[in-house]
Amino acid sequence: MTTIIRELLSKHGGLPVSVDQLKDADDLYEAGLSSFASVQLMLALEDEFDVEFPENLLNRKSFSSIAAIAEALSQITEDKQVA
Amino acid sequence: MDMQTSLLDRLFASGLLIETGVDGLYGRSGKFEDVIAAFERLIETFGGDDGAEAIRFPPGMNRAHFEGSGYMKSFPQLAGTVHSFCGCELDHMNLLQCMAEGEDWTKDQQATDIVLTPAACYPLYPTIAKRGPLPAGGGLFDLQSYCFRHEPSKDPARMQLFRMREYVRMGTPAEVQDFRQLWMERGQKLIETVGLPVHVDVANDPFFGRAGKMLANNQRDQNLKFELLIPVTSTANPTACLSFNYHQDHFGSTWGLKTADGGTAHTACVGFGLERIALALFAHHGLDTNDWPAPVRKALWGA
Numbered sequence: 001m002t003t004i005i006r007e008l009l010s011k012h013g014g015l016p017v018s019v020d021q022l023k024d025a026d027d028l029y030e031a032g033l034s035s036f037a038s039v040q041l042m043l044a045l046e047d048e049f050d051v052e053f054p055e056n057l058l059n060r061k062s063f064s065s066i067a068a069i070a071e072a073l074s075q076i077t078e079d080k081q082v083a
Numbered sequence: 084m085d086m087q088t089s090l091l092d093r094l095f096a097s098g099l100l101i102e103t104g105v106d107g108l109y110g111r112s113g114k115f116e117d118v119i120a121a122f123e124r125l126i127e128t129f130g131g132d133d134g135a136e137a138i139r140f141p142p143g144m145n146r147a148h149f150e151g152s153g154y155m156k157s158f159p160q161l162a163g164t165v166h167s168f169c170g171c172e173l174d175h176m177n178l179l180q181c182m183a184e185g186e187d188w189t190k191d192q193q194a195t196d197i198v199l200t201p202a203a204c205y206p207l208y209p210t211i212a213k214r215g216p217l218p219a220g221g222g223l224f225d226l227q228s229y230c231f232r233h234e235p236s237k238d239p240a241r242m243q244l245f246r247m248r249e250y251v252r253m254g255t256p257a258e259v260q261d262f263r264q265l266w267m268e269r270g271q272k273l274i275e276t277v278g279l280p281v282h283v284d285v286a287n288d289p290f291f292g293r294a295g296k297m298l299a300n301n302q303r304d305q306n307l308k309f310e311l312l313i314p315v316t317s318t319a320n321p322t323a324c325l326s327f328n329y330h331q332d333h334f335g336s337t338w339g340l341k342t343a344d345g346g347t348a349h350t351a352c353v354g355f356g357l358e359r360i361a362l363a364l365f366a367h368h369g370l371d372t373n374d375w376p377a378p379v380r381k382a383l384w385g386a
Contacts, residue, residue, distance in 0.1 A: 035301050036156060039294040058297040060304050 004048060005069050012040040024067040029060070038063045045069070051076045090316050090366060091239040097370045106235040107243035114372060118361045121383035123227070123248060125276070126355060129269045130250055135225035142199060142229035142244075144206040149198040152205055153337060157290050157298065161232040163199035166192035199231035203247040204352050211253065212338035219343040221254020223262075227357075240315045240322045240359050248355040253335070255342055259351035263327050266353035270311050270325045278379045279313050279363055282321060286310040307331070313363040324359045328352050 002024060010019040013028070014037040022031055033041075041063065046052055053062070053076065062072040094100040101110030111119075143165060154162060168178065170191065181188040200206060203226040211222060226249045234241060252262035267283060274281045286308045287299035302308055307329050312321035328351060334340060335348035342348050368375040375383075 035298055036153075038301070039297050042297060043294060053297075055296060058293070059300040 001070050001073060002066055005045070005066050005073075008041060008044045008048060009066065009069075012044050013037050022066065024070075025065050028063060028065055033063070041069075045073065049073060049077070051080060054079075090362070091237060093370060094239055094362075094365070099365065099370060100239065105243070106237055107241060109239075109242065115361060118364060118372065118383070119246070119357050122277070122355075122357065122360055122364075125273065125382060126248060129273055130225070130266075133223055133250075135223040135250055137225040138207065138210075140200065140203070140206040140226070140228050142231065143197040144200045145209075146194070146196045146198045148206060148209045149201075151209065151337065152334075154201055154205070157288065157295065158201065158232075160291050161234060161289070162201060163231040163233050165195045165197040165199065167195050169193040200228050201232060202230055203228040203249045203354070204251045207251055208334040208338045208340060208350070212340040216341040216343055216345065217253055217348055221252065221258050221342065221348070223253075224251045225249075226251060238316055240362050242358055245359075246357040248357055249352050251350065251352040253340060253348045253350045255346070256331075256349045259349045260329060263329055263351040263353070267309060267311075267327050270327070270353065274311060274313065274324070274360075276382045277364060278376055279367055282312045283309055284312060286323065286326065305331075313360075315359065315363045315366050322356075322359050322363065324356050324363055326354045326356075328354070 006019050009015070009028075013019070013033055015022075015028075016032045022028070028038075038060070042053055042058070051073070053072070057072050057076070061068060063069055091100070095102050099112050099115045101112065103109060146164070149162075166189070168175070168191075170178070174191065178188050178191070204224075206228075207224055207226060211217070211224070226247075228247060229244055230247050231244055233243060235243060250262075250266065252259045271281050271283060285303055285306055287302045288308065290296070290298040290302075309327040310323035311325035311327075313324045315322040315324075330350045330352075332347045332349050334350045340348040340350070364375070364379075368379060372380070
């Protein structure tokens with residue numbers, strides 16, 4: 001999952017640094033992720049994983065690191081399976 | 084809703100506002116304007132000695148600047164563009180025929196270089212960036228403009244064309260955050276001076292769509308926007324009459340606005356919704372300004 005997240009982050013994140021240099025736990029906002037880029041990344045993730053981020057996950061925290069995004073996505077896909 | 088309609092009806096009946104047939108588009112009487120003028124003078128007693136550079140833009144802005152601002156990313160539903168007839172004589176005949184037959188004559192109107200100003204400070208950032216880096220200590224500006232937002236409503240506090248008075252600060256993060264803090268305190272004092280109940284709360288802009296929900300949450304999480312709320316048509320949903328916004332480096336990086344030492348400038352603004360404040364005054368103190376409490380009259384008119 002993190003490979004795909006990294007790929008989409010590299011495409012939509014508009015980061016001034018290469019995604020390869022970032023660790024999973026690194027703060028993406030500190031790395032230069034803007035609010036608009038995080039929205040574009042969110043939409044790309046939804047498209048890729050065929051999910052919809054619920055309102056409670058549409059916040060800065062969910063997109064603060066690659067690990068946080070993976071965590072949010074697993075939460076959504078888990079909920080989806082339960083439903 | 085009833086309460087909203089009734090305040091609007093009372094404003095029409097008293098002649099303070101004049102109906103045009105379009106929700107949110109109203110004429111203003113001399114009395115209404117007198118209140119706005121008096122309140123603007125009161126604002127100046129608080130902010131007039133800060134040395135702000137006064138600039139007045141018309142209520143339309145350069146379309147290229149509007150496009151560059153990113154407004155359409157966030158609020159496409161609120162924007163108003165100016166379109167005009169740019170055709171030949173034959174096109175004119177077709178247009179008149181269309182109108183005569185009650186068909187849509189606007190579909191061939193062409194976009195002009197002008198967009199209606201969505202907030203008083205939007206034309207300011209590219210204008211100041213063009214001057215070059217800010218002087219040491221940054222910049223402070225005093226603006227007022229009619230603004231347009233496409234949100235027709237029976238709520239008199241939600242007009243489509245309304246005036247916004249603003250002070251805008253540009254400089255380092257510390258400079259602009261100090262400015263915002265100063266105005267959050269001044270704003271409450273100012274509104275208390277005219278006998279209105281105030282409440283300040285963290286807020287978000289009406290970003291469009293589901294993606295906008297995320298932008299709104301981000302804005303709240305970072306405490307970027309505060310509003311001073313006053314009950315106007317409802318006590319449960321008070322109206323935002325002043326807003327205190329910290330844009331971080333959004334406009335600075337969008338327009339290449341630099342501080343004296345070459346860093347990207349941060350910006351903040353305090354905005355006064357002038358019609359909303361006037362409506363709050365009328366709603367609380369009555370429709371006849373002669374009957375307003377003496378301290379309120381004294382604060383506004385000195386007697």
